[in-house]
Amino acid sequence: MPDSRKIIHVDMDAFYASVEQRDDPSLRGRPVVVAWRGARSVVCAASYEARTFGVRSAMPAIRAERLCPEAVFVAPDFARYKAVSRQVREIFLRHTALVEPLSLDEAYLDATTTLSGLPTATATAEAIRAEIHAETALTASAGVAPNKFLAKIASDWNKPDGLFVLRPHRVEQFLTPLPVGRLPGVGQVMERRLAELGVATVGDLRALPPTELERRFGRWGRRLHELSQGIDEHPVRPERPTMQISSEDTFTGDLPLDALAPDIVRLAEKTWAGYQRELQSPRARLARTVVLKLKTSDFRILTRSLTPPAMPDSPAALGQLACEMRNRVDLPADTRYRLVGVGLSGFIDADSHAIQSGLFEADGRSP
Structure with a gap:
């Protein structure tokens, strides 16, 4: 088992629910479910008190309510969760520049060489967990291992508020x-x-x-x-390139296809706002494909994508194109839909796009 890398996977414990319990003392020790109430909502997160009743993330909220009638439902506040996530990310970056976020509440860190000068990856993981608790009043679990997939398994081993170290010579026995x-x-x-x-x-x-x-x-x-055999050669990638930007919504009641235009236009505006933030980033990437996502009342998922000769240049144009893509849905006219989403994908580097455009122009052809 090669031991050239020392990888840490840090996973915040019941992150959204823990933030809610931290900020509202009346929720501490109680089963908290982060979700909007209603038959069409799903659980974003559940506190450990709620998990003892079988409540889990991505579960329909109505089922969570049946499993745990005394659960306290809290509407998610993603702006607050993102702010805490940024705090945690800053702590990671004190120790290593090689940080690969997976979501708001977890990340891989390459601690083979650290900025803090701590002697081992284990000491680094312990320091990170202590700093997270001291500065955010939240707990995190961590796994230390020779590669990413083993570190992720290890971080789940002593949850919550735990640390598990998987050394190279014990990998086979562990797996x-x-x-x-x-x-x-x-x-x-x-x-x-x-x-x-x-x-x-x-x-x-x-x-x-x-x-x-x-x-x-x-x-x-x-x-x-x-x-x-415990082999995983994938490195920690500090900057994961944008692959897709999208917005979606579940309706309070199922709708026919021809009634979706207002929601498609609204979601196109949200997606466009996210795309503008991407364009302002230091390593901006350009989208080439428009995606329309639909989920029927019986939970069948459909996606339709289109790579137009020229991308929409405004949220209104994006919404109009996404609405037109409904013509490519060939289900019966009486089909009802419970969810719609609008996305942008097929991202390429802006520099690459400029080079391709230049080649087309030199050839006398339009892109």
Whole structure:
């Protein structure tokens, strides 16, 4: 097991719910569910008190209410959560410039070499957790390991408010008894397919010949074999390039396709605002594709995308194009929709776009 890297994965404990409990003392010790009430809402976060009742993130809010009738529902305040996330990010950057945020509440850090001069990655993780608690009054769990996927598993090992260190010489022993579903990318469908091969644990997976895995699953089979051995060569990437900017909303009641225009226009304005922030960033990237997302009343998800010769130049133009993309939906006219989203994707670097445009102009062709 190579040990050239020392990776920390930091995960804030029940982040949104913990912020709410911190800022409102009356919520402390009570089952808090961060969600809007209603049959169409989903849980954004649940405190550990609520989790004991089986409440989990992404669960329908109405089900959470049935599982925990005494739960306190709090509407999410993302501006506040983002402010705390920035505080935590600043703490990370005191210790290493190699920080890869995954979301508001978790990040990978490469602590192979640190700015703080602490002797080990373990000491760095301990210092970060202590500073987070001292400066935000919140707790975080951390995992220290030789690579990213192992560090992520490790951070979940002693939650909440815990630290788990997985040293290189113990990786195989640690992984062998784990359910294969703990590996990244192995969902319920893949678990069932592996179960058909007699694979229930990572040790079972490791015992299969890599040629057999590759024959059945292609390149993903090779990746599974590497993960079973604890191999992950992906580096921590401090700046993750923008891949998509989108806004979506769930309706209070299902709507027909021809009634979605006002919501599409509204969401296009939100997406456009996010795109303008991207264009103002030091490493701005340009979108090339417009995406319309729909979810039917029976939870079927559809996406329609279009890469036009020229991108919309205003939120109104984006909204108009997204509305026109409804013509590409071929479901029955009486289909009802519970969600719509408008997005921009196909991002490329602004410099790359300028070079391509210059080539077109030199050729006498329009882009």
